[in-house]
Amino acid sequence: MSDKKRIYFSREEMFEMNRDRLLERGVTIEDIAIIAFRQQGKYNPDISLATCIESVEKILSYRDIFHIVQLGIEIDRLTEEGVFRSPIQDIMRADLGMFGIDEILGLNIASMYGVIGQTNFGDIDVNKPGIVKKLNDDGKGKQCHTFLDDIVGALAAAASTRVAQIMSEDEAKRDPHYTPIKLDLKD
Amino acid sequence: MSDKKRIYFSREEMFEMNRDRLLERGVTIEDIAIIAFRQQGKYNPDISLATCIESVEKILSYRDIFHIVQLGIEIDRLTEEGVFRSPIQDIMRADLGMFGIDEILGLNIASMYGVIGQTNFGDIDVNKPGIVKKLNDDGKGKQCHTFLDDIVGALAAAASTRVAQIMSEDEAKRDPHYTPIKLDLKD
Amino acid sequence: MSDKKRIYFSREEMFEMNRDRLLERGVTIEDIAIIAFRQQGKYNPDISLATCIESVEKILSYRDIFHIVQLGIEIDRLTEEGVFRSPIQDIMRADLGMFGIDEILGLNIASMYGVIGQTNFGDIDVNKPGIVKKLNDDGKGKQCHTFLDDIVGALAAAASTRVAQIMSEDEAKRDPHYTPIKLDLKD
Amino acid sequence: MSDKKRIYFSREEMFEMNRDRLLERGVTIEDIAIIAFRQQGKYNPDISLATCIESVEKILSYRDIFHIVQLGIEIDRLTEEGVFRSPIQDIMRADLGMFGIDEILGLNIASMYGVIGQTNFGDIDVNKPGIVKKLNDDGKGKQCHTFLDDIVGALAAAASTRVAQIMSEDEAKRDPHYTPIKLDLKD
Numbered sequence: 001m002s003d004k005k006r007i008y009f010s011r012e013e014m015f016e017m018n019r020d021r022l023l024e025r026g027v028t029i030e031d032i033a034i035i036a037f038r039q040q041g042k043y044n045p046d047i048s049l050a051t052c053i054e055s056v057e058k059i060l061s062y063r064d065i066f067h068i069v070q071l072g073i074e075i076d077r078l079t080e081e082g083v084f085r086s087p088i089q090d091i092m093r094a095d096l097g098m099f100g101i102d103e104i105l106g107l108n109i110a111s112m113y114g115v116i117g118q119t120n121f122g123d124i125d126v127n128k129p130g131i132v133k134k135l136n137d138d139g140k141g142k143q144c145h146t147f148l149d150d151i152v153g154a155l156a157a158a159a160s161t162r163v164a165q166i167m168s169e170d171e172a173k174r175d176p177h178y179t180p181i182k183l184d185l186k187d
Numbered sequence: 188m189s190d191k192k193r194i195y196f197s198r199e200e201m202f203e204m205n206r207d208r209l210l211e212r213g214v215t216i217e218d219i220a221i222i223a224f225r226q227q228g229k230y231n232p233d234i235s236l237a238t239c240i241e242s243v244e245k246i247l248s249y250r251d252i253f254h255i256v257q258l259g260i261e262i263d264r265l266t267e268e269g270v271f272r273s274p275i276q277d278i279m280r281a282d283l284g285m286f287g288i289d290e291i292l293g294l295n296i297a298s299m300y301g302v303i304g305q306t307n308f309g310d311i312d313v314n315k316p317g318i319v320k321k322l323n324d325d326g327k328g329k330q331c332h333t334f335l336d337d338i339v340g341a342l343a344a345a346a347s348t349r350v351a352q353i354m355s356e357d358e359a360k361r362d363p364h365y366t367p368i369k370l371d372l373k374d
Numbered sequence: 375m376s377d378k379k380r381i382y383f384s385r386e387e388m389f390e391m392n393r394d395r396l397l398e399r400g401v402t403i404e405d406i407a408i409i410a411f412r413q414q415g416k417y418n419p420d421i422s423l424a425t426c427i428e429s430v431e432k433i434l435s436y437r438d439i440f441h442i443v444q445l446g447i448e449i450d451r452l453t454e455e456g457v458f459r460s461p462i463q464d465i466m467r468a469d470l471g472m473f474g475i476d477e478i479l480g481l482n483i484a485s486m487y488g489v490i491g492q493t494n495f496g497d498i499d500v501n502k503p504g505i506v507k508k509l510n511d512d513g514k515g516k517q518c519h520t521f522l523d524d525i526v527g528a529l530a531a532a533a534s535t536r537v538a539q540i541m542s543e544d545e546a547k548r549d550p551h552y553t554p555i556k557l558d559l560k561d
Numbered sequence: 562m563s564d565k566k567r568i569y570f571s572r573e574e575m576f577e578m579n580r581d582r583l584l585e586r587g588v589t590i591e592d593i594a595i596i597a598f599r600q601q602g603k604y605n606p607d608i609s610l611a612t613c614i615e616s617v618e619k620i621l622s623y624r625d626i627f628h629i630v631q632l633g634i635e636i637d638r639l640t641e642e643g644v645f646r647s648p649i650q651d652i653m654r655a656d657l658g659m660f661g662i663d664e665i666l667g668l669n670i671a672s673m674y675g676v677i678g679q680t681n682f683g684d685i686d687v688n689k690p691g692i693v694k695k696l697n698d699d700g701k702g703k704q705c706h707t708f709l710d711d712i713v714g715a716l717a718a719a720a721s722t723r724v725a726q727i728m729s730e731d732e733a734k735r736d737p738h739y740t741p742i743k744l745d746l747k748d
Contacts, residue, residue, distance in 0.1 A: 006461060008732075068475060070461065074462055075449075078452065086380075088444040091381045091441065091444075105475070107302055115287040115290035115291050116284075118305065120313065125309070192651055194651050254660055254661070257649040258645075261645050261646060265639065270644060271635050271639070275628070275632050288628055288632060291669050302482075474677060477679075478676050490658075490659075493682065493683035493686040494687065496682055499683070542658065
């Protein structure tokens with residue numbers, strides 16, 4: 001079990017903490033991967049759900065995304081408990097349409113995969129497939145998912161875009177003029 | 188006719204120059220307004236096309252948007268003429284999926300109306316309704332609309348969001364506790 | 375006194391609530407205006423502090439900015455009270471450099487005034503003048519200003535950029551070819 | 562020499578094409594690295610110029626950055642040749658302060674390294690050190706560097722942030738509770 005005062009974590013620890021917090025709030029990695037699978041499936045019929053699951057897991061291990069998932073879920077939980085003061089407590093409890101901080105964080109997650117990630121997030125945020133719709137609906141009752149539905153939609157968009165990039169790079173490599181990297185440019 | 192060396196323009200002049208350049212490339216204000224009308228119509232059945240047209244006109248008069256419309260259309264035109272050097276000439280002529288500068292400028296137009304504008308742009312950019320699809324298709328032939336289809340989609344998203352904000356503000360004003368502005372806070 | 379369940383507010387009410395929350399946390403409107411004054415003063419020696427104060431007040435009345443100021447201050451306060459769970463509680467209490475959600479919200483405030491607003495925010499966030507430095511230093515003790523120092527820096531950047539835009543528009547109007555707006559394009 | 566119709570390139574090819582175009586416009590990799598070195602040197606006295614040079618080279622090999630460097634330089638060159646039509650030709654030739662598309666592209670490069678990259682870009686864009694100032698000054702004569710000074714500033718900001726991240730991760734690894742990655746999470 002992690003020491004409470006720690007602020008630095010390994011990639012694996014961040015993945016595990018994110019997976020556990022999401023499960024606590026009713027979201028599985030597969031829920032997220034299915035949205036990515038359906039979004040990319042429109043362009044890439046050869047896509048597999050396993051590749052999407054792998055992308056979601058990779059994305060959940062990044063620090064910037066770890067911070068947003070951890071904080072967003074805590075804000076939703078504390079809103080359910082009524083801990084914030086008015087007026088922001090009531091604005092978040094009501095999931096006010098004009099309140100955009102949840103989308104700001106969602107767009108930031110998606111922007112890890114560039115502008116294509118951001119437009120993919122827009123598509124998911126507007127059309128609300130699968131688990132995004134469920135969270136949005138459940139948030140009208142006792143639960144509060146003001147931040148989580150956007151965060152989950154963004155994780156799906158990021159995974160969708162990551163899969164598309166991997167498949168494009170593979171296609172690029174089949175170009176007869178493509179030359180492999182000679183310099184040491186490992187990330 | 189405007190003096191060629193001028194770099195400052197009035198809001199009306201910028202609107203007119205944008206309208207004319209768009210017409211030159213086969214796009215009318217109504218083409219753009221129809222996309223906004225259909226996107227917002229899913230949430231606001233009372234919306235009118237006239238309100239959407241008015242929003243498109245307003246948006247076309249802003250300086251930041253004027254610069255993007257003017258430059259984006261010129262880049263497309265010069266790409267048709269083969270003026271850029273390789274490799275960027277070929278990348279833009281092919282409207283490469285992985286080339287994202289067109290979406291960067293589109294997202295920037297849409298961000299004038301906040302994160303909601305950006306997610307609305309994502310929806311339009313992924314699903315390509317109306318004139319956006321037509322430009323995208325025409326761009327596969329002799330014409331080049333690498334930038335224009337994203338710019339037009341973003342103008343539609345911005346107009347859609349502007350209309351939504353106006354309708355929300357009207358709804359807010361009907362709240363019995365709403366008090367009118369007493370200080371001079373005119374923009 | 376406002377009804378606790380309200381979620382829509384007038385521009386004047388949002389300005390007042392923001393002013394009051396900032397005072398509660400030790401920040402005056404003048405503290406913010408002074409930073410804008412010094413940043414713009416490098417380009418516009420004719421600038422007045424009164425114009426900067428007026429710009430800060432205007433900016434504090436916008437809904438998107440109201441939401442960020444209200445939520446950011448509440449997050450800092452609840453972090454002081456130790457209400458969040460680990461690890462995010464400890465990350466925010468330590469104002470970890472790699473935690474960027476505070477800058478994300480700051481950049482969003484500044485982006486209301488375009489990319490120039492964002493680069494002005496970058497300058498303030500890196501160089502930490504006046505009240506920004508004070509908050510950053512005080513946050514190392516019992517107080518927590520993880521979000522507030524970025525929010526205040528962003529408000530200053532936005533005000534600085536707004537003043538610059540007003541002064542540029544005035545300069546543009548002096549161009550002999552500038553024609554006044556004939557259509558009704560009032561915001 | 563590359564085949565003119567190619568649109569996909571290896572990481573090494575993109576690095577070389579970027580390095581060559583920058584040299585063509587009077588900018589060396591070291592010019593850029595020096596700015597990163599000085600910006601990070603304020604926080605990390607142990608930083609080396611070699612690490613900064615290595616970071617600039619890495620950043621110049623990414624596709625999204627490749628597209629912006631290639632297009633930005635072409636736009637500047639064609640502006641020098643007077644190829645664009647008015648009014649955008651005159652606006653870019655004059656490097657109008659209110660024209661922000663150059664900063665939009667710069668911010669996009671910097672955002673590859675998150676919000677910290679963006680604020681570092683703001684600092685460089687406002688304060689204009691080294692080669693950024695030189696390009697900005699030279700652009701007032703026959704040369705046009707409307708886009709290049711922002712692109713170069715952003716490359717420096719990205720490199721500066723990348724170096725900071727590498728040094729932070731090293732610091733994190735020295736935490737006695739840090740556990741190495743067990744799963745296969747290679748990028």
